[in-house]
Amino acid sequence: MTAHDQMRAMLDQLMGTGRNGENNKFQVKYSDPKVCKSFLLACCPHEILSSTRMDLGECPQIHDLALRADFEAAQKKKDHFYDIDAMEHLQSFIADCDRRTEQAKQRLAETQEELSAEVAAKANNVHVLAEEIGKKLAKAEQLGEEGFVEESMKLMGEIDELRKKKNEAEQEYRNSMPASSYQQQKLRVCEVCSAYLGIHDNDRRLADHFGGKLHLGFIKIREKLADLAKTVEDRRKERRDVMMERDRGGSRQRSRSRERERSRSRDRARGYRDRPRDRERERDRDRERERDRDRERERRDRDRRRSRSRSRSRGKRSRRSRSGSRGRRSRSRRSGSTDRKR
Numbered sequence: 001m002t003a004h005d006q007m008r009a010m011l012d013q014l015m016g017t018g019r020n021g022e023n024n025k026f027q028v029k030y031s032d033p034k035v036c037k038s039f040l041l042a043c044c045p046h047e048i049l050s051s052t053r054m055d056l057g058e059c060p061q062i063h064d065l066a067l068r069a070d071f072e073a074a075q076k077k078k079d080h081f082y083d084i085d086a087m088e089h090l091q092s093f094i095a096d097c098d099r100r101t102e103q104a105k106q107r108l109a110e111t112q113e114e115l116s117a118e119v120a121a122k123a124n125n126v127h128v129l130a131e132e133i134g135k136k137l138a139k140a141e142q143l144g145e146e147g148f149v150e151e152s153m154k155l156m157g158e159i160d161e162l163r164k165k166k167n168e169a170e171q172e173y174r175n176s177m178p179a180s181s182y183q184q185q186k187l188r189v190c191e192v193c194s195a196y197l198g199i200h201d202n203d204r205r206l207a208d209h210f211g212g213k214l215h216l217g218f219i220k221i222r223e224k225l226a227d228l229a230k231t232v233e234d235r236r237k238e239r240r241d242v243m244m245e246r247d248r249g250g251s252r253q254r255s256r257s258r259e260r261e262r263s264r265s266r267d268r269a270r271g272y273r274d275r276p277r278d279r280e281r282e283r284d285r286d287r288e289r290e291r292d293r294d295r296e297r298e299r300r301d302r303d304r305r306r307s308r309s310r311s312r313s314r315g316k317r318s319r320r321s322r323s324g325s326r327g328r329r330s331r332s333r334r335s336g337s338t339d340r341k342r
Contacts, residue, residue: 030071036061037085040071043224045093052214081239087228101194122173129166134206193218
């Protein structure tokens with residue numbers, strides 16, 4: 001991976017698929033069934049065991065750091081219960097590994113010389129001490145690299161004590177069997193990662209094994225599985241409750257939709273039934289409006305007739321008044337003329 005690809009992966013992991021407004025290269029969301037839910041929780045065996053003796057190859061599901069960032073952001077707002085899917089995935093993987101471990105033990109039992117119970121117990125004691133030395137040595141080296149010098153020196157002191165016990169155990173084991181049989185490499189299977197360990201392996205070889213990526217990867221997977229298994233029953237119950245509540249909510253929504261549809265259907269049916277009555281009522285209203293208009297016209301006609309009648313009456317009185325005035329003036333003139341003649 002180039003430096004550019006590494007920077008891009010870091011940005012994807014930090015900012016998700018929406019950085020710079022671009023879409024992810026797979027054109028899917030984190031909730032897509034094609035996305036590996038174990039990868040979203042950083043516990044996919046395909047990723048953890050890559051580049052080891054048990055490299056599983058590319059995961060058949062999608063791995064994308066940007067999708068993991070999207071999921072981590074969305075998980076804060078809504079519980080997706082992907083830990084249940086991851087637990088089931090890891091459970092299946094570890095079960096398969098344990099079957100291979102048992103098969104390896106069976107092959108060793110068939111191919112190696114069978115030891116008596118006493119000798120086998122002594123050989124097992126040597127194996128246990130050797131494994132403990134290897135684990136502590138790997139831990140001491142890790143602490144030294146991280147700068148915890150005092151803790152590392154303390155572990156080295158414990159390792160020296162374990163080495164003394166191992167030497168004593170090896171001497172007991174050697175004395176309990178013939179020299180020819182002792183020289184044969186006695187193997188055992190690592191219970192964690194299914195690797196073969198020899199009774200004559202030195203401390204360096206054991207430290208490389210117990211501090212190696214394969215063994216530590218299996219430890220990480222098994223510890224993650226143990227953590228998820230503690231709460232899986234409660235988580236499954238929570239998921240069932242959420243799904244039931246969601247189904248009830250959907251049922252209520254569907255019921256409301258059906259009720260609205262039935263109401264609209266009833267309204268339409270009522271409208272079809274009421275349409276003749278509505279038309280009849282409309283005709284009645286039209287006839288009533290027509291009668292009102294007729295009455296209004298009649299009223300206006302009567303008012304006009306009364307108005308004309310009053311106007312004619314006033315005209316007659318006015319003419320009679322003018323005629324009387326002319327008669328009076330005429331008589332007045334005639335009387336004046338008579339008086340002058342006299």
